[in-house]
Amino acid sequence: MADDQALRELMREYQSGRFEAFDEIYASIAPAVRRYLLSQARDGAKADDLVQETFLQMHRARHTYDSSFPLMPWTMAIARHVWLMDRRTLSRRPWTPEDVTAMDLPVKADAASFADRVEVRRALGKVAPARRNAVIQHHVLGFSFKEIAERAGIAETAAKLRSSRGMQQLRALLKGTTDGAESKRKR
């Protein structure tokens, strides 16, 4: 992590118009922010989402940073706020599709066997809850990202990130299962 003076300088540059400074700030402090959020959320995928949201909020609140003070307390206050807001949203959310086994998932017509459905459901069950919700709401229930963001009380970008990461995780999980099945068949 860059030292405190360097971080202050980077943030000052970001405030005054050097966009690339944000890349450097991210590279310097994102691991620390993630560690803090992971200690709160105890879920790696959730912590990743919250890190994105924290940096988005840092960008929006950049005018409130005073470079005569250290950057980390300002950042951590935003991260804590993001975490608390997420927890509050979760507690207020009226419905979450946690029970994926009971859902009618649209598996491709040419691969719509019972086994495929079971595999997809099983893999989906392993995807982190926040990402799974975004995937199901967008790809299964047909909600737009704007609607998902409104329901979850998050930014639209965060909803997109959750969904795309959920899909990535799902693909990786499904690839793992198909690779496993193929190697069994070869043996």
Place this chain on the structure above:
Amino acid sequence: MTLPAELRAHIATDYQPVRPLRSPWARTLWILPLAAVALFAASIAFNVRQDAPNLGWLGVWGLSIAQSVMGLLVVGAALRESIPGRDWSRGAIALWLAIPIVTVLGVTLTSWEASPVLLHAGWWLVGGICFAGSAATALPVVAFASILAARAYPTRPAVAGALLGLGAGLMADAGWRIFCHFSEPAHVLSAHLAAVVMSTLIGALVAVRLCGLRSSSVRRGGP
């Protein structure tokens, strides 16, 4: 770790240089004109209290100016609270809430000592007028200070709002006591202090609502 491409692209769409906010105490000075209006409004619109000769300049204006300055300091504390990472500890918040109340008590008892004027009749009517007048005078200060607080990024809007409401209430009451003819502590501590408490509650509600509106408009404005 590198900035994810999607997040970077989103940030790039609305990125522009910004001017950092001035320090909370400097922004508190923007409240000064409204504080002056709150201080002089009641005495100009109605009258100066009848026992002013007994109290003297210090007893009437001096104490009110001191209370108003205390109100400004509390609004400054609220504006500092609304900046991430500059929030007050629980102990400090307790002090910021307690000191103004002690100030009102001190001003009330000092006025009563110097010029005891009892409220014999129309307890509820006079109390209602003082309560409503004082609370209404605080509203413009609450509104303006809430906008200033929401322009920052309050992570605890209810705390920031309560503090700025308390400050506004103190400023309004400082002006209203110059007009109120009764120094009886029971009247002052019920009607006048109740208006300060009401202003504190309104401040908390307005700040929470304003910050909620701001966050939802930011969310709607996203890609």
